[in-house]
Amino acid sequence: MTTPVPVSDHLPKLATPGERLGWIFNDRNLYLRKFMEPVPQPAAAPQHLFDKLSRAQHNLTKKIFQVAGGGVGLALLISCCGGSVGASSNGGAYGFLAFLAFAAGIGGAVWLGTAPGRIKAEIAAAQQQLQYQYQQAYAAWDQRRQHHEYQQRQTVDAMNEWGAATPSNSTRRVDIIGGTTYGWEAVLTVFGGSLLATRGPMVLVDFTGEALCGELLTLASMTERTVQQFRLPSEMSRFDLVGGLGANEFVDCLVESMFGDATGATRAERSQDTMLLREVCAVLEPQISVGRLLAALRVLTDRPVQAALTPDEVDRLLDLQPDEVRRQMHQQLRRIEAFLHPLEEMGSESAAPGDADLTCVIAEGDRRNAQAELLKDLLVQWLARRVRQESGPMGSLVLIGADEVNHRAIENLSTLCERRGIRLVLFYAHLREHTLQTIGGGEVALMRLGNHTEAGQAADFIGKGHKFVLSQLTRTLGGNETHTLADTYGESETHGGSSGWSRSHTSGHGGGSSTYSSSGGTNWSQTRNWSQTESNARGQNWSDAQAAQRVYEYTLEPRVLQDLPEYAMVLVKSEGRGAVVQAVEVNPDIVTLPRVSMQPIDLLPLPDRAEAVHPATRQPSQVTASQPEPLAAHDTAAQDAATALNGWGNAVPQQPQYQQQQQPYQGPWGGRQ
Structure with a gap:
């Protein structure tokens, strides 16, 4: 980025030991x-007082008249008795008794008439006392509630x-995919500051050309850490990527960088370039550099005057091949020279960068030209050699814009860092095919992915969770009944008869005789038969079936990844034998907020939903992406499907009832048998 990074007072706070990609919001509410103590309820007046009032009001007028009438009647009766006595000495007593009877009747009537009022006053007093007790209980309850809420708060x-x-x-490896340059800068400031404080020296290579490490450099300077920065290719003379290499290593490094992962290159071409450069470097030893190698290539292309070479070295180079062979190799030599020409000034002022707490190498210019690609490959090889040789202390290695780095080089770096305990952090701008071949060697953090295809691939990488849903309900109920009644009737009648007569005559000398006979006969027969056949067949069938289907859904929908804020990150993290997905904020200004921990927080179990003010089953900032199940896991398909529609699959339907109407048998002539 070209704009200067403002100095902020909170940057040194980020250099606190403990690795941090950002912060996770945990809702403390x-x-x-x-x-949970129930609210006290006001008690009702005793029921017996209401029953007493009901009895007092029941037929009150009738009772008053009965009592008053009884007293008056008794007074009249006593007065009559006293009048019959006359003027005897007992007359005054009868008058007094009559007065008492009259007064008792009237007094009783008055007592009955005022009884409901007295009972109501008694009820009102009881209710007032209960209301006072309720107010006292509610005040005590409210005080306990406020104390509970105060303690909770x-x-x-x-x-x-x-x-x-x-x-x-x-x-040991973290892959950060997607996001914007501002988001990457925030991650570098937060994560890089923690890596410097936790793991020590860091090497950072920025292939974006935007100098995203500016705020991190400011942080390192404010925390009194040594810093060195190189911008390539403008400062190539201060930075020798091949310094200190032997002839074979020098040649292998150059050939690998020139061909890279090009699919059109053949092994024959690589072998020829390797053999040619080794022969040339054998002449240039022990002082081998890119500048001297370019001078040797120019000698072989008939430009013998080179200040970087001695006359003896020129003669030895010309003696390597005959003139005819050099002319045949001219195209090959010029191709190699074209690759190495931009690197001619490499290391002319300094052999190799020294050790510092933070070393930043920034690749400037267009990343698509041949020089940038060659420089990129050389930088990756230089990093691999530095990790392998352990020439200087290194706690973490950061590559920004690793999209176009050969995946074989990434895997090599990952293996080297894993074996030496170095934290490797890779930033990828896109999730494309070659990136998919690389990620997964460690933890993956996903930032905003604008392209829907990349967001879909990222959602597939996070994974899917399964659940059972009710997919089909079938309920059939049927029955059949067959009732067959058959009558068979048959009758036959036969009539027959015979008749005949005969006569015979006999004559002789003695006389004659004659005989006459006749015979006749009649026969008659009648046959009648009947039969009845009855058969009943009844069948019934029912079924109540349900089908549950196992479906897979994204743990995180692709649209969510496309709509992530600029300073948001989704971290796919290993936890035990499973994986969790965490929502992470990477804004460095979060460090200025209250209640911020620079260390991970152990999540406490959430209260039961019935007890919680805000019911929740988990913290919304974290979700389990995968959890291993035992081999004999309990099959919950039937349980999940049964809850989809209440009543299905639980109750046996009533079997159909068929009414059988038996007809009485009728004989062949309609009579009942």
Whole structure:
């Protein structure tokens, strides 16, 4: 980025030990618990007082008349008795008794008439006393409730609201995919500052050409750490990527960088270039550099006057091949020269960069030209050699814009850093095919992915969760009944008869005789038969079936990745034998907020949903992406499907009832048998 990075007072706070990719928001209000004591309810007046009032009001007028009438009647009766006595001495007594009877009747009537009022006053007094007791109980309850809420608020206010998001200790590599340059700059400031404070010296290579490490450099300077910065190719003379290499290593490094991962290159071409450069370097030893190699190539292309070479070296180079062979190799030599020409000034002022707490190498210019690609490959090889040789202390290695780095080189770097305990951090701008071949060697952090195809691939990488849904319901109920009644009737009648007569005559000398006979006969027969056949067949069938289908859904929808804020990150993190997805904020200004922890927060169990003020089953900033199941896991398909529609698959339907109407048998002539 070309704009200067403002100096902020909170930057040194980021250089606190403990690796942090950012912070996870943990809603402390989810831990608030309700005051479970029920609210006191006002008690009602005793029921017996209402029953007493009901009895007093029942037929009140009738009772008053009965009591008053009884007293008056008794007074009249006594007065009559006293009148019959006359003027005897007992007359005054009868008058007094009559007065008492009259007064008792009237007094009783008055007592009955005022009884409801007295009972109501008694009820009002009881209700007033109960209301006072209720107010006292409610005040005490409200005081306990306020004390409970105060304690809950004090407990929650003591909790940290932002906890550090850290990579797992078991992984050495972090891949950050997607995002904008501003988001990357924030990650570098937060994560880079923690790496410097935790792991020590860092080497950072920026292939974007935007100098995203500016704020990190400011942080390192403010925390009194040594810093060195190189911009390539403008400062190539101060930075020798091949310094200190032997002839074979020098040649292998150049050939690998020239061909890279080009698919059109053949092994024959690589072998020829390797053999040619080794022969040339054998002449240039022990002082081998890119500038001297270019001078040797120019000698072989008939430009013998080179200040970087001695006359003896020129003669030896010309003696390597006959003139005819050199002319045949002219095209090959010029191709190699074209590759190496931009690097001619490399290391002319300094052999190699020294050791510093933060070493930043920034690749400037167009990243698509041949020089940038060659420089990129040389930088990656220089990093691999530095990690392998352990020439200087290194705690972390950061590559920004690793999209176009050969995946074989990335895998080599990852293996070297893993074996030496170095944290490797790779930033990829896109999730393309070659990136998919590389990621997964460690933990993966996803930032905004604008392209829907890349967002879909990222969602597939995070994974899918399965659940059972009710997909089909079938309920059939049927029955059949067959009733067959058959009558068979048959009758036959036969008539027959015979008749005949005969006569015979006999004559002789003695006389004659004659005989006459006749015979006749009649026969008659009648046959009648009938039969009835009855058969009944009844069948019934029913079924109540349901089908549950296992479906897979994204743990995180692709649209969510496309709509992520600029300073947001989704971290796919290993946890135990499973994986979790965490929502991470990478804004460096979060460090200025209250209740921010620079270390991870151990999440406490959330209260039960019935007890929680804000019911929740988990913290919304974290979701489990995968959890291993035992081999004999309990099959919950039937349970999940049964809850989809209440009543299906649980109750056996009533079997159909068929009414059988038996007809009485009728004989062949319609009579009942």
